[in-house]
Amino acid sequence: MKKRMGMGLALGIALFVPGVAFAQDEIKIGLAASLTGPYAPYVEVEGARCMADKLNKAGKGPKITLLVEDTRSEPQLSVSIAQKFLDEGAQVITGIPFPDSLIPLSQLAANYGATVFSTPNTQVEMQVAGFDNFLAGAVPDPVNAAATAEAAYKAGARSAVIMTSADAGSWSEKLPEWFGEAFEHYGGKVTGKLTHSLGTTDWSPQIARIKAMEPAPDAIMISSMLPDVGILIRQLKANGYNGWIIGSDGFDDPSLEKSVGDPAALDKVMFATHGPTGLGSPIDAFLDECRKAGFKVQGIFDALGADMVLETHEAAVKAGSVDPVEIRKALRAEGGNPGITAPVISYAENGGFPVKTVPVIGFKDGKRVLVSDSTPSFVPNWR
Structure with a gap:
């Protein structure tokens, strides 16, 4: 810090x-x-x-x-x-x-x-x-995705399901795939890919497929926003999922904690964002x-x-x-x-986007904690 x-x-x-x-x-x-x-x-x-x-x-x-x-x-x-x-x-x-x-x-x-x-x-x-x-x-989505992939692998995740949507361009569609690429670079394995639409309130079709996976994935990665992700976290936990739920800056809404409700349900949630808040x-x-x-x-x-x-x-x-x-x-x-x-x-190095570290935020007892704040050691090639 x-x-x-x-x-x-x-x-x-x-x-x-x-x-x-x-x-x-x-x-x-x-x-x-x-x-x-x-x-x-x-x-x-x-x-x-x-x-x-x-x-x-x-x-x-x-x-x-x-x-x-x-x-x-x-x-x-x-x-x-x-x-x-x-x-x-x-x-x-x-x-x-x-x-x-x-x-x-x-x-x-x-x-x-x-x-x-x-x-x-x-x-x-x-x-x-x-x-x-x-x-x-x-910084661009591949950098954010790689930061959470590195953090998830360091936290012990070895298998992951990615959830994509075409509704918000590369942010919701490609970012989870870049997470998967970086996760596999670090030694993990993507074991499934599911789709969704922005505005989803009933995640039972996706959850049914996740529950049918044997073994269950260690992590689920999605790039979406509130209230969708708050509902997803609640429904996953209600159906017995105990792995990591990993997101992007769409999770960085002060209403996330209230939306999820149970502080314990946040203990295995992490997301990349643009600066540590809270x-x-x-x-x-x-x-x-x-x-x-x-x-x-x-x-x-x-x-x-x-x-x-x-x-x-x-x-x-x-x-x-x-x-x-x-x-x-x-x-x-x-x-x-x-x-x-x-x-x-600084924009001198990249022209269109700044040089910055990527904070990854997690939770302990329902309170936000800083998991990491650095430039990921590997970033998927996107240019």
Whole structure:
């Protein structure tokens, strides 16, 4: 944990370069956000608002204006809203963190020189597409998958069933397969593959197949979200499954514990995420500070939203300009920029996604614990 203690310092950094005047300069960040709908628990808006408020009150560097409208979790609506933001002069925009929203957004933004900065995006489609004006706030899914595979193998799992869905692109379909590839690299074996749909409330068909497996798998891996995964955990435990249940950042919703109910049912749950929350980390300190200021932050996705605002502001200060192209150059410059989910977040190495470690969170007596926080030693080839 010592290497993360610098995160809290980012809030106190004087984000100012002597001699650079920002008298009337303004950074506009447009968030076409899922304020309602199934993706609402994973929205970054309140964290972005909290950081913008903090920086504006500090009065150092350009003013930050956030443009926020609800997409209702509808990709096409996010594109329409983003177009409006671009017409209003936004240098940075974001939308629903899936390719069916982000690809058209990146195409639109290119005509304005603007950057699409999707803080929760992990899907490789955006990296493979190679948009020069796209940045993700998180590492790609194969890295997250490999981190949980390594952690699961170290925890004693030797056989695993993966559960895939085509409903949310590579995040729900390929991530479990990348987990399987990494798990087998470490010495485990994938003994089954099942499919599901987002919005599932009755997992009995999948559970029946798992119960019929002999021997029972040591682990089940799924990349999905609440409430689906909370229901899955409850139903698996009710049917006598005692192995590991492994997930992705979709598990990182503060309502997971309440959704599962029984603290003992969480003892063999683990998931990869974007920063340790609920553990007394500097990220938690930032979120607590935001709550005291009246912002309704929830968890790690708000911290990612704060990253976007903080990094963009610092990049504008370094560039001495609010021109969108100059801001993007400074975002990708060597040395990186300060963040909340990591002390420094750098895009110089990879262009479209940051250099970060991957925290894997588990539970003990119903409370979150940090299983590991590192870069996995093996990552499946996805490029």
